[in-house]
Amino acid sequence: MNTYAKTSVFGAVHLGYIVIETDRFADWRRFGTDAIGMHHDDLSRDLMRFRLDDQECRFLVRRGPAEDVVATGWHIDDHAAFERIAARLRAHGVPVTEGTAEEASLRGVERLLRFPGPKRITQEIYTTPRRSTEPLRMLASGFVTGDSGMGHIAITSTRPTRLRGYFDTVFDARLTDYINETIGGIKLKIRFLRVNERHHSVAIAATRGLPLDPIRTRVQHLNIQAATLDDLAQSYRRVHELGFDMALSIGQHTNDKELSYYARTPSGFEREVGWNPVVIDESTWEPSTHQGISVWGHTPVGQTITDRLAQFRRAGLSLTRREETVAALSGAGVPDDQGRGPVPTRCRRVPPISRPRR
Template sequence: MTTETVFGHVRTGYAVVTTRDMDNWKRFGAEAIGLHMDVHSPELVTFRVDDWARRVIVRKGETEDYAALGLEVTSRAALDEILQRLRGRGVAITEQAGGEAAIRGVPQFWSFSGPKRQQIELFETAETTPAPLKMKFAGFLTGEAGLCHVAITSKAPDEMLAFWQEIFDARLSDRIEEKISGINLLITFLRMNERHHSIAVARTKGLKLDPIPSRIQHMAFQVSELEDLSRAYERCRKMGYKIAMSVGQHTNDREISFYVYTPSGFEFEIGWNPLIVDEESWDPNAVHQGISVWGHKPVDHTWADDLRQFRTGVASFFRHEYRPF
């Protein structure tokens, strides 16, 4: 590396999801959300949003979950530095090529188990395609900021944050204090490039609980047109997919968005026009009260959902959360 940091050399690249209900994911991804879909077999479906051949990979499996987060590393020097940091902390790394890499649309990748046993996969280059997109959107903003951000709940938040900051040089953007479904949360937002946050880590205040059973709480894509957001919301409502939170605007990055439950249980956020961090003037010490300036009201959330989250949180109190180092 010509510099001491890998900040700016890492961005989200793809997501791998496992599901027992492939037909529902096809309907959700292609018709409700409106992504370009390629069906490869009864057990593999992929979605595109730009010229990358594969951005969301959905595989038939025994679990409903977010199975892996693919991170693009834009230089070999940065990749070597990250791998060296992981090995120096005793993290086991597996290099893979062949069939598994082809499924992801990359020539090879390096995988390891991150916090909460989230599989993280590092790669340098991805397959692209000139084939036209068949989407219900004008477009998505990816590029230098990467594909998306993910939000993760943790009952070991200090270790979780240290992982992203020590391995990927993630920088603190800001924090939010909020009460959701009766649970007091502190959410910390980390950026790995110009995107306001690539990773958000939420913790309960008081008892260390994790009320979310999936490895992530949500993933978020950014659309290029506001009208695309409103139309996606209408499609999801019309098709009967549960809306976690209605359209609203966030306090910290000022993004307008809504949240819908995926067939695998975690949430999918569609957002528009968040702030881009100015590295020279940004204040990372800001703590915002509440996640929203307006909107983001629960729509299809019920007392049964609250009960499930309560039970999951109580169960997590007795369960060790995996930490990679």
């Protein structure tokens, strides 16, 4: 195998941007700017971006029917680490597509590569994000990005071991800890994976003993980190006052100690805004298991019994669809998480990005 593929890239990988597809542009603009407090730029009738800092793009929103996250972008520190990851993908027979100049420009990056990801979320890696000289226009005083990346992504899965294997193979992700939680009689096990000093850049939640995925969307939530406690409190107030749905009230997590709340986005998945999580010290950290998601708070807001029944109906539907895990990168030949035997190693190709209407 190529030497590039063997050398660890841990620490050189940072969550850099998210691509969202939606037809609810007006709601997303209002949610992002007036509620959460981010900087907003309109690019065309079918494209807009949000900024958290001087990087040109942290959220690229394009018009389309998915109402979901369709891609995640990972900032790779240098060209050597970028080549290591690319070599791994090719060594495993995974199709890799080089992004066009237009695609890279929309994301404000250089050297863009795209490849299949779990749950049909295209993964993208890039180097050298472009910095904007335009002053930030946002209600928040700032957000924490830098070496920790822009936050984290949380997904539900019926194949959590395979998803962990995917991020280990591609990014040398490390297990930070686990949380065991019971919600409405359903037992959950959540794995938290890190690729740098941030406590986790990926969280993977699975129902224990049941092959159910209770979430309609590909992601359960996205997290960004407020710079100050006041920023957190003020955005929480704005979400309420502007009439957006609050999923979970302010609370504190057991594992990363982050203070946060969860608002429901116009597309249906949740946006967590957090403050002051722990930063991992690699010399001392050992994985552990926590009982329960929260030390206090994070109580459901406005959820009715009808909402709970609808969630269980959606979970039941997940039994009829096969979850994409990109087996070639996830430990092919190893029995899956439900004990059903090996998963075929065939990989889907990354679909081309459809050009927006002008």
